[in-house]
Amino acid sequence: MTPRRALLAAPALLFAPPAGAQAPSAAPQRSGAAWPERPLRLVIPFVPGGTTDILGRLLAQTMGPRLGQTVVVENRGGAGGSLGAGEVAHARPDGYSMLLSTNGSLTINPLVQANLAYEPFRQLAPLGLCLTVPMLIVVRADHPARTIQDYVALSKARPGAVSMGSAGTGSSNHLALELFNAASQAQATHVPYRGSGPMIADLLAGNLNSMMDQITTSLAMAQEGRVRALAITDNHRSRLLPNVPTLAEAGFPEAEMVTFMGLSATAPLPAEAEARLVPAMRAALQEPIFHDRLEGAGAEIVRGELCTPAGYGAFLRRDFDKMKRAVQLAGLKPE
Numbered sequence: 287m288t289p290r291r292a293l294l295a296a297p298a299l300l301f302a303p304p305a306g307a308q309a310p311s312a313a314p315q316r317s318g319a320a321w322p323e324r325p326l327r328l329v330i331p332f333v334p335g336g337t338t339d340i341l342g343r344l345l346a347q348t349m350g351p352r353l354g355q356t357v358v359v360e361n362r363g364g365a366g367g368s369l370g371a372g373e374v375a376h377a378r379p380d381g382y383s384m385l386l387s388t389n390g391s392l393t394i395n396p397l398v399q400a401n402l403a404y405e406p407f408r409q410l411a412p413l414g415l416c417l418t419v420p421m422l423i424v425v426r427a428d429h430p431a432r433t434i435q436d437y438v439a440l441s442k443a444r445p446g447a448v449s450m451g452s453a454g455t456g457s458s459n460h461l462a463l464e465l466f467n468a469a470s471q472a473q474a475t476h477v478p479y480r481g482s483g484p485m486i487a488d489l490l491a492g493n494l495n496s497m498m499d500q501i502t503t504s505l506a507m508a509q510e511g512r513v514r515a516l517a518i519t520d521n522h523r524s525r526l527l528p529n530v531p532t533l534a535e536a537g538f539p540e541a542e543m544v545t546f547m548g549l550s551a552t553a554p555l556p557a558e559a560e561a562r563l564v565p566a567m568r569a570a571l572q573e574p575i576f577h578d579r580l581e582g583a584g585a586e587i588v589r590g591e592l593c594t595p596a597g598y599g600a601f602l603r604r605d606f607d608k609m610k611r612a613v614q615l616a617g618l619k620p621e
Contacts, residue, residue, distance in 0.1 A: 321558045322382065325356040328549075330386045331370025333363035337502055340579055341417055341547050342386040348570035353562060357384075367391035368399060375404035379552040381559025385410060387550040389458055393606040397613045398456045407606075411553035412598035413560070414567050415588045417580060418544040420520035421462050422504050422530070423450075424513045425496045426489060434470075434517040434536045437496065441473040450474040451485040451497040461612035462519055462543045463498045468615050469538040489513070500545060501527075501584035519543045526584055543608065548588075548598050560595065568593055 330342040339361065346357035362370030371391035377383035385391070392406045404410070423434060431437040441448040452459035455478040463476055477494060479485040482503045488494040490512065497504075501524060508515040508527060515530045521542050523532060533541040549567055551559070568589070570576075576587045591597040 320354075321556075321562055322353055322355045324382065325358055326350075326353065326382050326384065327358045327360055328384045328386060329370045329374050330359060330361050331363065331367035331388070331391050332361065334361050337417075337419065337580065337583070337585060338386060338388060338547055341576075344573075344576060344579060345386070345416070345549065345567065345570060348573050348575070349563075349566045352566040352569055365399070366395055368395050368402060368404075371395070371406065371410070372402075372404040374550070374552055375406070375409035377552045379554050379556070381551055381556050381563065383552050384413070384563070385550045387412075387548050389545050389605060389609070392550070392602055393609045394456070394458065394461070394613075396606070397610055398618060406550075407602070409553055410550040411555040411560075412595050412602060413549040413551055413555075413563055414593035414595065415546060415548040415598045415601055416567070416571060416593065417547045417585050417587055418520070419500050419502055419546070419585045420518050420524065420544045421459060421498055422501050422508065422515045422519070422527075423466065423496060423517045424489070424499055424504050424508065424515050426492065427511055427514050429495070429514060431516065432514075434531065434533070437516055438470045438472045442471070445473040446475050448472075448474050449477045449495045451477045451479055451489065451494045451499075453482050453485065453499075454478050454480060456613075456616070456618060458543075458545045459498045459500070460616065461609060462541070464612045464615040465543055465608070466498070466519075466533065466538065466541040469533070469541040470536075505584045520586075524584060526582075543612075546601075546605070548593075564595060 328342055328346050330339055332338050343359055346359045350357040362373055367388055367390040371385055374383050374385040396402055396406060425431055431440055450463055452463055460476060467474055482499055485497050489497050505526060507513045515527055517533050517536055518524055518530050519533055519542060521532060521534060523530060571587055571589055581587055592601055
């Protein structure tokens with residue numbers, strides 16, 4: 287996630303449903319040739335590599351045969367996901383352009399980037415939530431805090447002396463940190479880095495007290511005992527770190543937060559396109575390759591009601607409200 291320091295009040299139009307949006311139909315509504323009649327494209331709004339790219343390429347690989355057409359992956363990185371998202375938002379609304387949508391492109395960028403060139407809740411139709419990635423609050427293995435309650439107590443006893451790193455100002459890690467501080471009344475001082483790499487290096491070197499980091503980058507260190515995970519930001523424990531409590535279990539349910547990835551398409555989405563895309567996406571996510579490539583790293587594939595247009599749309603609105611509060615807590619200003 288490219289850090290951004292901006293706060294933009296959400297216009298009422300942001301929450302307006304796409305013009306002409308239709309409810310999912312039980313079967314394709316075709317006129318003439320069956321849809322799709324040509325290859326589709328899936329825009330990944332980040333450069334190749336990483337969880338987002340892996341998920342997008344797996345979806346293209348497994349959805350294509352179910353649609354009877356090739357799904358071509360296009361990486362359009364830049365501006366924290368805004369460039370790729372904007373390209374799909376302004377594409378022809380015929381169902382042939384999809385976006386690997388993320389919290390950055392849909393629920394953070396509208397709040398932290400001034401003059402955003404697209405309106406995600408009006409110009410992008412949700413297809414389904416596909417994957418979530420929780421975060422961990424992590425300290426070094428020799429840190430005196432054994433529990434998240436210990437950590438909060440230490441931070442209160444020495445206000446400003448306990449530091450917590452993030453992948454950058456305005457990043458999802460930073461916003462999760464702000465929600466945690468507000469919910470627990472911890473006095474952890476935010477230390478922004480340019481990505482997780484230098485943050486992890488400083489933590490292991492003893493130059494940083496703690497960090498808020500995605501489980502996909504901290505899991506191996508926690509399993510090896512090089513760091514201690516004090517809490518997870520999801521609403522349930524990870525099967526890979528079953529002894530790490532949730533923040534809700536620790537008494538801080540308002541701090542729950544996950545990063546996420548889903549599929550969206552240019553709005554308004556034709557009913558016949560939705561009727562083919564949604565079942566293809568949901569069936570594809572049942573493939574064992576998603577478990578093998580992603581869930582083993584701590585991510586969680588979504589296979590329930592959230593993986594539908596209605597479920598994803600409701601999830602996005604809840605997450606937008608949460609991110610708006612986090613951005614306000616951070617005191618970010620437009621730039």
